[in-house]
Amino acid sequence: MIKLGNILDRVFGGCKSTFANCMVMIMVKNKNFISLKQVSINNGFWSYYLKLIKDVMIPYQWEALNDRVPDAEPSHVIKNFKIAAGEIQGEFAGMVFQDSDLYKWLEAVSYSLIAYPDAELERTADEVIDLIAKVQQSDGYLNTYFTIKEPDKKWSNLKDCHELYCAGHLIEAAVAYYEATGKKKLLDVACRFADHIDPVFGPESHKKKGYPGHEEIELALIKLYKVTNNSRYLNLSKYFIDERGKKPLYFEIEAYNRGIKNIHNIWGELGKKYFQVHLPVREQTTAEGHAVRAVYLYSGMADVALETGDQSLIDACKRLWDNLTKKRMYVTGSIGSMSIGESLTFDYDLPNDTNYSETCASVGLVFFAHRMLQIDPDRQYSDVMERALYNTVISGMSLDGKKFFYVNPLEVWPEACEKNKVKSHVKYTRQPWFGCACCPPNIARLLTSLGKYIYSKKAKEVFVHLYVDSELKEKISESEVNIKQSTQYPWDEKIIIDIDSKKETEFTLSIRIPGWCKEAKVKVNNNEIDLDSVMEKGYAKINRRWKHDSLEIYLSMPVMRIKANPNVREDEGKVAIQRGPIVYCLEEVDNGKNLNNIVLPRNCEFEIKKDKDLNDVCVIETDAFREKYEDWNDELYKSDVKVSYEKTRVRFVPYFAWANRTPGEMEVWVREK
Amino acid sequence: MIKLGNILDRVFGGCKSTFANCMVMIMVKNKNFISLKQVSINNGFWSYYLKLIKDVMIPYQWEALNDRVPDAEPSHVIKNFKIAAGEIQGEFAGMVFQDSDLYKWLEAVSYSLIAYPDAELERTADEVIDLIAKVQQSDGYLNTYFTIKEPDKKWSNLKDCHELYCAGHLIEAAVAYYEATGKKKLLDVACRFADHIDPVFGPESHKKKGYPGHEEIELALIKLYKVTNNSRYLNLSKYFIDERGKKPLYFEIEAYNRGIKNIHNIWGELGKKYFQVHLPVREQTTAEGHAVRAVYLYSGMADVALETGDQSLIDACKRLWDNLTKKRMYVTGSIGSMSIGESLTFDYDLPNDTNYSETCASVGLVFFAHRMLQIDPDRQYSDVMERALYNTVISGMSLDGKKFFYVNPLEVWPEACEKNKVKSHVKYTRQPWFGCACCPPNIARLLTSLGKYIYSKKAKEVFVHLYVDSELKEKISESEVNIKQSTQYPWDEKIIIDIDSKKETEFTLSIRIPGWCKEAKVKVNNNEIDLDSVMEKGYAKINRRWKHDSLEIYLSMPVMRIKANPNVREDEGKVAIQRGPIVYCLEEVDNGKNLNNIVLPRNCEFEIKKDKDLNDVCVIETDAFREKYEDWNDELYKSDVKVSYEKTRVRFVPYFAWANRTPGEMEVWVREK
Known part of the structure; x- marks a missing residue:
């Protein structure tokens, strides 16, 4: 390139x-580039x-x-x-x-x-x-x-x-x-x-x-x-990318030129990692520093790698991706475990109540994932893209679009946010606008351009990365092809894709079978296809001559109990509830105070309901237990206490929909018994 | 007075x-005052x-x-x-x-x-x-x-x-x-x-x-x-005590006199509570602000209350005591849930890994408890005094007396202390000395004066608050009385108290039956006494004419599983192990990494051993489980994971003795199954 x-x-x-020179502008059709105008x-x-x-x-x-x-x-x-x-x-x-x-x-x-x-x-x-x-x-x-x-x-x-x-x-x-x-x-x-x-x-x-x-x-x-x-x-x-992190460090040179004598003082307590200049980018192996900066850098690296074909840069992107998403990402698709420096910390350090998990960082994670998908159409990228989108990105705004979260905790105790300073960055109600207002417009620009993230093209192959009720118009081998998704995803398991090509045209339609889906079925014109034989990196690759054809996709969506890697100290003995791409949480408004006392039995039956009062999202109910202790008498510690378990109906709501009703406690990771 | x-x-x-005038000095025998010289x-x-x-x-x-x-x-x-x-x-x-x-x-x-x-x-x-x-x-x-x-x-x-x-x-x-x-x-x-x-x-x-x-x-x-x-x-x-917190606030007046225009800026983010000036002291009902300052103030209040008999001040001390020790104290007898401001926060906010729990604050808690005991000899004060002494105060120094903890966490993940700034105040090895070195000399001055805390006297009543191998010489009704404890407490359940009075003398010996003790026996000259009939505020009050007499006290010390109040979010589903006054913890050096994966079965049998390599402390061993997950394959989140439990022998050491061997993880609160 x-x-x-x-x-x-x-x-x-x-x-x-x-x-x-700026007037010299020629639009050359980038063959793999799907413009927003093609997608409705x-x-x-x-x-x-x-x-x-x-x-x-x-x-x-x-x-x-x-x-x-x-x-x-x-x-x-x-x-x-x-x-x-x-x-x-x-x-x-x-x-x-x-x-x-x-x-x-x-x-x-x-x-x-x-x-x-x-x-x-x-x-x-x-x-x-x-x-x-x-x-x-x-x-x-x-x-x-x-x-x-x-x-x-x-x-x-x-x-x-x-x-x-x-x-x-x-x-x-x-x-x-x-x-x-x-x-x-x-x-x-x-x-x-x-x-x-x-x-x-x-x-x-x-x-x-x-x-x-x-x-x-x-x-x-x-x-x-x-x-x-x-x-x-x-x-x-x-x-900019190649120079970053090379010795001598430019930020030290410019500081010296500004008359700063002790240039080591310029870094602050988080040091060079905060700015991703601790090493030249190709030598970086762990995702470090300010989370938004990190994913913006990685997105730029992936862009340059794709345009130049630079394998060393592609390798660096993949290493950073792996570290970021397999060691340092929350189940809600957020990143940044630490409020100081709005930063990444280290492998498996994922505290749920003191984290930063900035909305902008998840927006940036979508950018990075989308670019990695262009380099290598592998489900691992679209899975994370979907996880970030459906959970933290839209958690960033209220259902009425008027209030915003900057920080996206996975566990909230309102009094602690007000009275314990290690949690003072965590809000339990969304705020109208911020002095430093990066997040709200970032949500807006990502979601208004969502069409770019649903599909991509690579030679004679069209990818469906996200299941969104939408339509793509694309020219393939000189034929106008319409690819139309009809679906109530993420609430419904069924997606219908209608393909309409002016001329019968051979191409591969590669449809993502999400990593969370354990049981998928795809029918082409009502004939079920053998998925195993067409799967590649998480995509079902359906190659045929298309004219007027219809696909039916069923992605089984049982309620899942998610466990975190045993190295994640904070989630020990707990599960998160997920259905399809949606991660759920408990809220005080549904389940009362002291969510910490709720324990989920290992074999509970989940009931899925639409909630009209909460924008028609699917909520999940189940029988759980609430721990009861007799005769606490205001004591703080007691020995050999008898715990009894009282049956209680609990209600999970999508994480993104939390804090849209009466403010209160919230938790994603629930204890299991 | x-x-x-x-x-x-x-x-x-x-x-x-x-x-x-300073030369005018007359020692008037304070009848209730036991001097250090009387105790060996x-x-x-x-x-x-x-x-x-x-x-x-x-x-x-x-x-x-x-x-x-x-x-x-x-x-x-x-x-x-x-x-x-x-x-x-x-x-x-x-x-x-x-x-x-x-x-x-x-x-x-x-x-x-x-x-x-x-x-x-x-x-x-x-x-x-x-x-x-x-x-x-x-x-x-x-x-x-x-x-x-x-x-x-x-x-x-x-x-x-x-x-x-x-x-x-x-x-x-x-x-x-x-x-x-x-x-x-x-x-x-x-x-x-x-x-x-x-x-x-x-x-x-x-x-x-x-x-x-x-x-x-x-x-x-x-x-x-x-x-x-x-x-x-x-x-x-x-x-000083009466004036504190009265409006207009003196600190604002002096700031104004120093030329500070916006006097509201002087308070910092923690405000007036940090200095305990948010209210006049008699109106304060919750223990607030910098923990050391708070307990030093309360100690001074209790002193003045005792000397003046001021009931409103006594009432304030009791309210603050109740709030502090029944809502805001760790099981290790430490206080200060927040590193910012080294401060108290709010009721039941007791995070185990971001807390401050300063050694000095537990020293101050002993001061406060000791003074409350003089006002009202109630076990609730001596129980806390003992809890603080045997756990956090001596955790403040290494077994060789050369290194010191300022901060006393209840859970440590060394990597987090180094890489997550909300824990950067937490050290996992004791330090040689500090720039701000309040704690080491505070431990020294408390422990060298320990003799003052063991006994007290009130008219014709001698109290034994702490079980320490020691001897008190006191004059009662003109007779020289020797009260001599012989014991291997806190490891052993038996205490012998020999009383030797020059003349047969009537007085009450009030011996504390610790709150943690569910089964106590007291024999006077080999005759078991009916404890129920002599108990008052946690003390067994034995009145008789003493000459040459011997008491045997048995305080049953089974290993106890301590639960925290259900409002303490951080300890949900967990137990702390305590035997006698000693709170225990798990250390990586004994139990391997990932202490979070250790689960204690509800009915385990504990074995108590002396550990020669650890200064002859009693350690506790039991069979527990380590959670095992198959085929994690480097994934961060997995659904519907099968957990298996592998039997493992675990070893608890006294909390005060942690971090005296190879540095590593530590936890007090252990998951229960």
């Missing part, structure tokens, strides 16, 4: 950092979320960006842009990376406009794009913090100041808006900024050997490369 | 803050510790105070005193309360000299007392930090600067040294300082309405009052 880039570079004269999401589980984001979240977030949400911390983003554009007077406020909230909102708006054209929303977006363009300096630089506050300190503290991070989100928004509307203004802004950045960094002696403190621009540049075919963006992304 | 003080005041002309500790469990403190800890700590311990953080205490005395040049170093380490060492030396006269040690103490006296300013003020570093800022920040705290430890040391040696020099220094402090604080308009940020001087002043009979010390202590 790098060769293709080079050739295109030569054909179009390479790229200089001039404004004109119909009725079903996800359409609720997509409508919610369009109807509630996007307008709400726009109000928040404009500081018009009562009782929410002000964002100040739009004000920052207006100040930087010279439209109003004032001081910069908010985090140094505040700009990115607007960019992420714009990215979500872009995707949403594809599914739901909306002239008014598009006009709002156009206006804010005009504002962004107005802030861009004549040399292409664009960052409200540095323009307003420290114009002389650009690129002097990559480690902490998020300039490249914000640039990355600008680029992602620009690519999305261009794809959605065909409008180039923001893309031009992004290219001009990227062209401004490119000559600043590189191996040449007059350039900075830098890379971002918070990774993000790496994966954004690949998107820009794909839409422009300008290989300098690919090369810049590759440079 | 306050009346007595007032009378004495009148007799001796009251006390002005002049040096001469003979062979047995505690004699080992007393010898260890004399032979190892006191000399080692002296080396540490002089910065001569390799690989330990320098203390700089002696240097600070020499600088303040003008003997050497240099800067103050260490914590603002560094002086107190020397005072605590001196206090321990004093008590130790009673049991083990040692001319050389006494000469060293005399020399360091000369140094302390040299540092005292002509007006009586004494604090090396303020003398060296901020001479103009005395008494301007009581909240943070520990001046009154250090004064308290000076007073305690002075009283102890006077009691041990009869030498008055340090006591004179202490009185001069107390006389300097007294006119600074009080209700009069020209005085500061202050009290210490870290309580300690309250209880110290009572000691000074008892030894001098100067009621101004009692009154000053009472003033």
Whole structure:
């Protein structure tokens, strides 16, 4: 692929950092690339979320960006842009990376406009794009913090100041808006900024050997490369990745240049791992540091690996994936065991009540999984993608789309969140908006682009990674092919896939049999196929000449009792309840206080019910026991106590749906007897 | 009692803050006061510790105070005193309360000299007392930090600067040294300082309405009052206690006087509770804030309540005791559930692996319990005193007396202590000495004065609170009475008490039947007595005319399975093992890694053994199970896993003896099946 880039570079004269070059833009059809416009999401589980984001979240977030949400911390983003554009007077406020909230909102708006054209929303977006363009300096630089506050300190503290991070989100928004509307203004802004950045960094002696403190621009540049075919963006992304962690460390060099004498003091208590610079990326074998940064880096690495075919980078990605998902991930698909540094810790360290498990980190985990799937379509990636999506990602927002979790604990005791400081980062009710508001727009931009994650294509093979009531239109061997899923997944076990090809066309339809599914059946035009003979890396590969055909897929969904690896200290003697991809939890509102006293018998029968009061999710009920102790008399410790077990009906709700009713205790891992 | 003080005041002309007044010192026999000189500790469990403190800890700590311990953080205490005395040049170093380490060492030396006269040690103490006296300013003020570093800022920040705290430890040391040696020099220094402090604080308009940020001087002043009979010390202590928490808050007033505009910023995230100033002390109903400060305050309150008979203060002490020991105490007799602020949190919040449980806080809990016993000789106080002593207090030091725990977790996973920051305060090996070295000298001063805690007297009643191989010489009704315990307690169930009175004397011997003991027998001269008929508040009250008599006490010590109150989330489904007063734990060195996989069957038989390699402590062995899972294949989560139970012999060691061999995992609460 790098060769293709080079050739295109030569054909179009390479790229200089001039404004004109940004206009050179040619869409070359990436054969494996499924664009969001090809996929529509119909009725079903996800359409609720997509409508919610369009109807509630996007307008709400726009109000928040404009500081018009009562009782929410002000964002100040739009004000920052207006100040930087010279439209109003004032001081910069908010985090140094505040700009990115607007960019992420714009990215979500872009995707949403594809599914739901909306002239008014598009006009709002156009206006804010005009504002962004107005802030861009004549040399292409664009960052409200540095323009307003420290114009002389650009690129002097990559480690902490998020300039490249914000640039990355600008680029992602620009690519999305261009794809959605065909409008180039923001893309031009992004290219001009990227062209401004490119000559600043590189191996040449007059350039900075830098890379971002918070990774993000790496994966954004690949998107820009794909839409422009300008290989300098690919090369810049590759440079950031290759340089990261090399000795001498750039962050120490820039600190020294800023006059910091003891450069060892710059790292803070979490050190180099926090920034993923403890080793060059190809030598990293464990997922370390700030969880969001980690998965954004790995996503960028996977992007570059896919585009360049660099086997050493692919190997590094696989090693990091294995460590991350087989040693350091919660059953809810969240990562980050520690609030300090919002960080990963070490193998099997998965505390349920002091963890961070940031919503954004699960969004990033979906990014990483999706990219690994492009490199190697293996179920292990789509399984994790699905686990993160159905559990932590959507746990990040309330069912009404107005409140958000930043931190996603697996066990909550409300009083402890308020009174024990090791849990003070854990909230037991979702919050309206945050001063550091990374998570809500990240949920929005991921879910509005969900169509990209459902299917993928590789030569004459179409993959179905996720079961979503949706439709893909794709050209295969010159024939228009429609692939239409009808399903009530994840509540129902049945998925129907109708294939409609204009011409009879041979291709392989590879459908994922989820790892959690112990009993699957696939019928093609009512004939059951022998799954064992067609399975490869978790996908049933059905090759035939397709015309008008119908598949029926049954994925058996018994209620499962999940055990954690015996090395996970925190889950000892406990089980988590999962059905299909949905992980469940107990809530106080259903089961009373002291969830710790509930014990699940080993052979209980589960009853599945739809809950109309909870957005029609499936809840699970069963007979369990509540431990009873006689005559405690207010004592704290007693010897030789007789425990009796009182039968009690318990009710599990999907983890993602917790904290939508009366606030209270919650737990995912339940004791077993 | 306050009346007595007032009378004495009148007799001796009251006390002005002049040096001469400190010389007025009259020992009035406090009828209930048992002095350390009356008690000798003979062979047995505690004699080992007393010898260890004399032979190892006191000399080692002296080396540490002089910065001569390799690989330990320098203390700089002696240097600070020499600088303040003008003997050497240099800067103050260490914590603002560094002086107190020397005072605590001196206090321990004093008590130790009673049991083990040692001319050389006494000469060293005399020399360091000369140094302390040299540092005292002509007006009586004494604090090396303020003398060296901020001479103009005395008494301007009581909240943070520990001046009154250090004064308290000076007073305690002075009283102890006077009691041990009869030498008055340090006591004179202490009185001069107390006389300097007294006119600074009080209700009069020209005085500061202050009290210490870290309580300690309250209880110290009572000691000074008892030894001098100067009621101004009692009154000053009472003033500090009465004023605490009254509105407007003094700490806000002094901050305002220091020029701090937003006085609400002074509280830090833990707020007023950290300092126990959230309410006036008589209105406080829950034990809050920094655990050591809390129990030092409560000890001072109990002292003042006992001396003044103030029922409202007694009631407050009882409420705080109840909350502290029935809602917020670990089974090991430790307190402080949270490392941030080294603090108490809320009822039943007793996490085992992120707690603080400072050694000093258990020392303070013993102080509090001991004082409550004087107010009301009820077993609930001596039971907690014993629990703290035998478990957390001595867990604070290694069996060789050279290394110390500050934090006393109930569950340790060494890797988590190193890599998960919420546990970074938890060490899994004892440390040689600390920059902030409050705990080691606190252990030393408590254990060297253990004799004071074993017995007490109230009119014609002698109490035996603790079973220690020891002897008390006391005058009762003009007769010399010897009460001699012979026992191998806590390992052995039998205690023999020989009473030897010069004249036949009637008094009540009240012997504690521990709360943990379900089956006790007491024989007087070989005749078993009917315990039920003589029990009162947990004490068997044996009234008779004593001459040469012998008691045999049997306290049945089966291995007990302790359950925590069902509200304690962290101990759900688990038991702690206790025998007699000793709480046990599992260690990796005996039981292998992954202690979490060990499950204790409900009906196991325990075997008790002496362990020669572990200082002859009793260890407990039993058959338990280790959970086994087949074919984990490196997976993190699996559904419907079959668990098998492999029989395994496990070995419990006393909690206080953990971490004396190969470092590794430890747990007190073990799962039950």
